[in-house]
Amino acid sequence: MTMNPGGTNDIKSLPPGISTTYINESKNNHSKNIPVDIFVPKGKVNGDVLVLPGWNFNRKLWYQNTKLLSLAEKNGLRLIFPEMSKTLYESKYFPETTLKWSLTPGGQWIQNIFLPAMLSYGIFINGNNNYIMGLSTGGRGVAIISLNNPGLFKAGASLSGDFDQSKMPEDKLMTAVYGNFQNHKIRWETVDNPQSKIDEWIMPIYLGHGEDDHLVPPSQSINFCNAIKKAHPNLEIKCHFPEKYAHDWKYWSSEIENIIQFFLKLN
Numbered sequence: 001m002t003m004n005p006g007g008t009n010d011i012k013s014l015p016p017g018i019s020t021t022y023i024n025e026s027k028n029n030h031s032k033n034i035p036v037d038i039f040v041p042k043g044k045v046n047g048d049v050l051v052l053p054g055w056n057f058n059r060k061l062w063y064q065n066t067k068l069l070s071l072a073e074k075n076g077l078r079l080i081f082p083e084m085s086k087t088l089y090e091s092k093y094f095p096e097t098t099l100k101w102s103l104t105p106g107g108q109w110i111q112n113i114f115l116p117a118m119l120s121y122g123i124f125i126n127g128n129n130n131y132i133m134g135l136s137t138g139g140r141g142v143a144i145i146s147l148n149n150p151g152l153f154k155a156g157a158s159l160s161g162d163f164d165q166s167k168m169p170e171d172k173l174m175t176a177v178y179g180n181f182q183n184h185k186i187r188w189e190t191v192d193n194p195q196s197k198i199d200e201w202i203m204p205i206y207l208g209h210g211e212d213d214h215l216v217p218p219s220q221s222i223n224f225c226n227a228i229k230k231a232h233p234n235l236e237i238k239c240h241f242p243e244k245y246a247h248d249w250k251y252w253s254s255e256i257e258n259i260i261q262f263f264l265k266l267n
Contacts, residue, residue, distance in 0.1 A: 016042040018063075023082075023117045026103040034102075034109070035059070039069055039079040046076035047129030047267065050145075050153075052084060054136030054160075055173065059083045062135075066253040071260045077131075080123065082114060088177050089141035091148075091192050096179030107141070107192065111148055126152060131263045133157040135252050136216060137173075143194035143224075146203045155236070155266045157206040157259040160247050162216050163224040164195035198227045204236035206262040208255045210245030238262055 017040065022033035037059055049072070053059050059081040063069045072079050086099065087106025104113065118124045132153045134142040139161020146156050165174045166188045169181035174188070181188050190196050205228070209221035218241060225239040240258065245251035 014038060014040045016040050018069075023114055025109065025113075027113065028103065031103055034114075035083045036114075037079075037081040039063070039072060039081070041073045041076050041078065044076050045078045047131060047154075047263070048078045048080065048123050049263070050124070050130075050132040051079050051081045052089075052132070052134030052138030052141045052145075053081070054134075054138050055088075056086050057084075057136070057138075061249075065249040066256045068256050071256060075260060075264060077260075077263075078123070080118065082110070084138070084141070087141075088137055088173060089144045089192070090177050091144070093177075094179055094184075094187070096184070097177055099173065099176035107144055107148075110141070110145055115149070124152065129154055129267055131155050131157075133159075133259055134161065135159040136161065136247065139221075140194070142205075144192055146205075147194060147197050147200060150200070150202055153203055155204040155206070155263050157208070157255075157262060158221070159208045159252050159255055160210065160213055160216050160221070161207075161224075162220040164193055164220065166193065167220070167223075168217070195224060195227060198231045201228055201232060202235070204262075204266055206238045206240070206255075206259050208240045208242075208251075208258070210247065210251040211241055211243045212245055213247040213251075215247040236266060 019038050021036050023036055025031045025034050051062050084106055087101040089107040090105045091107045092105055093100060115124060124130050130153045132142050139158035142156045142158040143163055146153055178184060178187055207221050207225045209218045211218050228237055
């Protein structure tokens with residue numbers, strides 16, 4: 001089912017299964033629309049989950065390659081899949097930025113356009129059972145979005161994510177967004193850098209990363225995990241770094257049940 005853009009009452013009448021709605025890429029009404037898939041379980045909805053894709057991953061891959069839909073159906077979870085394409089969930093562009101997601105930076109779009117639109121639909125209301133999960137750059141997005149919205153999400157999960165770009169100074173994607181590391185070191189260390197905001201972290205989180213990941217260093221998740229545990233020893237956090245798993249769907253699909261169980265434990 002495809003929904004027309006706008007229509008704040010559309011979500012409430014969605015049938016079980018997957019439907020697609022569209023949200024403007026900017027506050028300019030003539031801008032292009034970003035597709036967002038919404039999975040509605042049969043029966044009562046017990047929670048909403050924002051599901052973030054990785055770099056240049058179609059939003060549909062999450063439910064085409066894992067059993068996420070069947071587990072969401074079983075547990076009454078509504079899933080929201082925005083199409084994020086090529087974004088690092090950046091909050092802004094810079095004079096040196098050569099890689100632009102759209103008229104609006106990807107992270108800024110989530111914050112200022114997508115979440116308010118979802119709220120108008122009755123999704124991601126403060127105080128409800130809201131969750132957030134993502135893989136690869138989407139895992140980075142989990143951290144950035146939760147830090148920008150303290151208390152909105154009851155729990156989150158990040159798989160194979162990166163949290164401190166300053167430890168990857170040669171990364172071409174980061175360079176394309178934030179400029180050359182040597183010339184903009186402080187920017188790399190502070191802007192959209194979750195590791196630098198550990199003291200502000202309040203969300204329970206499941207962190208997973210395959211130890212054979214040769215695309216995103218496992219140390220990114222390991223260091224983030226250790227930093228949260230040190231700064232917030234009483235916070236619910238689960239870290240899982242299995243051997244012989246890489247940066248692929250074999251690994252990510254293996255973590256789905258663990259993530260759902262983590263969410264429901266905190267329900």
